[in-house]
Amino acid sequence: MPLTRRQRDNLKAAAPPPRSQGVNVPFPKSFKVHDQGNEDTCTLHAVTTAHEIVTGRRLVTSDLNTGKLVERGGSTVAELSRILRSKGQREQGGKTRHRLNFKRLPDDISAVKKALIKGAPVVLGTNNFIFEDSDEHNLTLSNSDHACAGKHSVVIVGFADDDDYEGGGLFRVLNSHGRAWGDKGFGTVSYGHFLSNCIEVHVPVVVPVAV
Numbered sequence: 001m002p003l004t005r006r007q008r009d010n011l012k013a014a015a016p017p018p019r020s021q022g023v024n025v026p027f028p029k030s031f032k033v034h035d036q037g038n039e040d041t042c043t044l045h046a047v048t049t050a051h052e053i054v055t056g057r058r059l060v061t062s063d064l065n066t067g068k069l070v071e072r073g074g075s076t077v078a079e080l081s082r083i084l085r086s087k088g089q090r091e092q093g094g095k096t097r098h099r100l101n102f103k104r105l106p107d108d109i110s111a112v113k114k115a116l117i118k119g120a121p122v123v124l125g126t127n128n129f130i131f132e133d134s135d136e137h138n139l140t141l142s143n144s145d146h147a148c149a150g151k152h153s154v155v156i157v158g159f160a161d162d163d164d165y166e167g168g169g170l171f172r173v174l175n176s177h178g179r180a181w182g183d184k185g186f187g188t189v190s191y192g193h194f195l196s197n198c199i200e201v202h203v204p205v206v207v208p209v210a211v
Contacts, residue, residue, distance in 0.1 A: 022160030023116050028056035033185035035178035045176035046153040047080045050121040051100050054204050058092040077202040102202040115203045122156040125199035167191025
């Protein structure tokens with residue numbers, strides 16, 4: 001099915017800028033940072049966030065919550081992708097549903113960069129998740145043996161190569177703990193952390209169709 005003008009705009013590929021500038025995925029004007037509160041729903045919110053960036057629409061997060069997924073302590077992108085393919089996700093305040101598919105990418109930096117350059121957000125599942133908060137505007141996920149470190153899902157929305165950081169650069173990530181977290185909801189993940197702790201990465205590959 002041909003893309004609509006809005007879909008072309010939302011998925012418009014960004015030409016690679018100079019190395020020092022990096023790449024950032026464009027956001028729709030209607031977008032708002034999610035806040036999962038104290039629930040184990042980080043993957044559900046990350047997938048919905050990526051879907052909203054692609055569609056340019058506010059969507060009903062609970063459409064992906066089957067109950068059983070959350071009761072057992074979370075869900076996977078593959079499980080949520082099956083729901084998105086079969087049932088879709090409603091726009092807030094309406095009945096229109098949008099369907100989407102996610103494809104797993106290789107767990108390497110170049111694959112994630114290629115997706116971001118094309119304007120696609122990437123859902124990252126990571127181990128060893130803990131905040132370094134020495135700089136409240138540049139919170140990072142770091143390698144850590146801290147007892148509270150665990151698993152988490154965030155959305156990668158940009159990157160910047162910089163040899164001053166572990167692994168030679170940073171991914172810009174969007175969390176699901178509201179605008180009070182990090183820099184208005186955004187933080188960073190070093191390439192080094194990504195290489196050491198990535199569980200899986202997924203990218204939306206099928207243009208959503210309103211049904």
